[in-house]
Amino acid sequence: MTRTLAIANQKGGVAKTTTTASVGAALADLDVSVLVVDLDPQGCLTFSLGHDPDAITESVHDVLLGAQDIADVLLDTDDNVTLLPATIDLAGAEALLLMRPGREYALKRALAEVAQDFDVILIDCPPSLGVLTLNGLTAADEVVVPLQCETLAHRGVGQLLRTVTEVQQITNPELAILGAVATLFDARTTHSRDVLSDISDRYGLPVVNPPIPRTVRFAEASASGASVMRGRKNKGATAYRELAENLWGHWNGKPLQTFELSL
Ligand code: ADP
Numbered sequence: 463m464t465r466t467l468a469i470a471n472q473k474g475g476v477a478k479t480t481t482t483a484s485v486g487a488a489l490a491d492l493d494v495s496v497l498v499v500d501l502d503p504q505g506c507l508t509f510s511l512g513h514d515p516d517a518i519t520e521s522v523h524d525v526l527l528g529a530q531d532i533a534d535v536l537l538d539t540d541d542n543v544t545l546l547p548a549t550i551d552l553a554g555a556e557a558l559l560l561m562r563p564g565r566e567y568a569l570k571r572a573l574a575e576v577a578q579d580f581d582v583i584l585i586d587c588p589p590s591l592g593v594l595t596l597n598g599l600t601a602a603d604e605v606v607v608p609l610q611c612e613t614l615a616h617r618g619v620g621q622l623l624r625t626v627t628e629v630q631q632i633t634n635p636e637l638a639i640l641g642a643v644a645t646l647f648d649a650r651t652t653h654s655r656d657v658l659s660d661i662s663d664r665y666g667l668p669v670v671n672p673p674i675p676r677t678v679r680f681a682e683a684s685a686s687g688a689s690v691m692r693g694r695k696n697k698g699a700t701a702y703r704e705l706a707e708n709l710w711g712h713w714n715g716k717p718l719q720t721f722e723l724s725l
């Protein structure tokens with residue numbers, strides 16, 4: 463059975479793309495077959511997995527519009543995950559999809575054609591709550607919300623959760639919210655913890671274990687397009703491996719471990 467997880471937050475810079483790439487690579491290291499989907503016209507996931515969005519001719523854009531078979535568009539990566547890439551073309555997909563019936567189901571329909579080849583599908587949503595994110599949430603079984611543990615980083619979470627509720631009511635009744643993923647976490651300050659406990663209290667959102675610490679290596683990796691997790695021993699990479707193991711355990715019947723804030 464394929465598990466499909468959307469990584470969504472309409473705020474940019476909260477580490478959605480980093481989380482998608484790193485969890486994907488860590489799962490691949492556990493011999494899990496992984497498809498990652500780039501739903502952001504900026505193509506940052508595509509770039510961080512070693513493909514130049516400007517040099518790609520066929521992408522998720524063509525798949526969503528029914529112009530290409532998904533199987534013909536998938537790319538291999540050095541991180542051993544399969545990639546459904548994005549290019550800037552996707553910026554126009556929003557407007558083109560709006561004119562089509564069943565527009566929220568375009569990704570779900572395409573993924574169904576290849577799902578049997580993968581254990582896990584991770585969907586990197588764009589920083590908006592438009593039709594692309596609705597496609598991601600409609601195609602997913604579960605959603606996690608990366609949250610940067612800094613001042614007011616959680617603004618907009620309520621809006622995202624309302625969108626999830628609407629998706630549950632209309633296009634995907636099975637969608638479950640797994641919880642928040644705490645990113646750019648600084649364990650040395652009480653501030654990160656305060657922000658997290660505030661989010662948990664206010665929105666009843668569990669925090670999936672472990673929090674991901676801020677690590678300068680991650681900023682370097684996303685800028686270079688180098689393999690995301692390969693050979694990495696820094697604390698960010700270690701945390702993402704733990705997160706991947708936690709998710710994989712959850713998908714195989716173990717209880718999901720959540721972060722204990724009161725410690
Ligand atoms: P989003 O997809 O939500 O816009 P990104 O994954 O692109 O966010 O991350 C935004 C920026 O933060 C990138 O420059 C990335 O390299 C950096 N970043 C992400 N995670 C970490 C981390 N754990 N430590 C340091 N920098 C990080």
Ligand code: MG
Nearest residue numbers: 478479502506
């Ligand atoms: Mg991104």
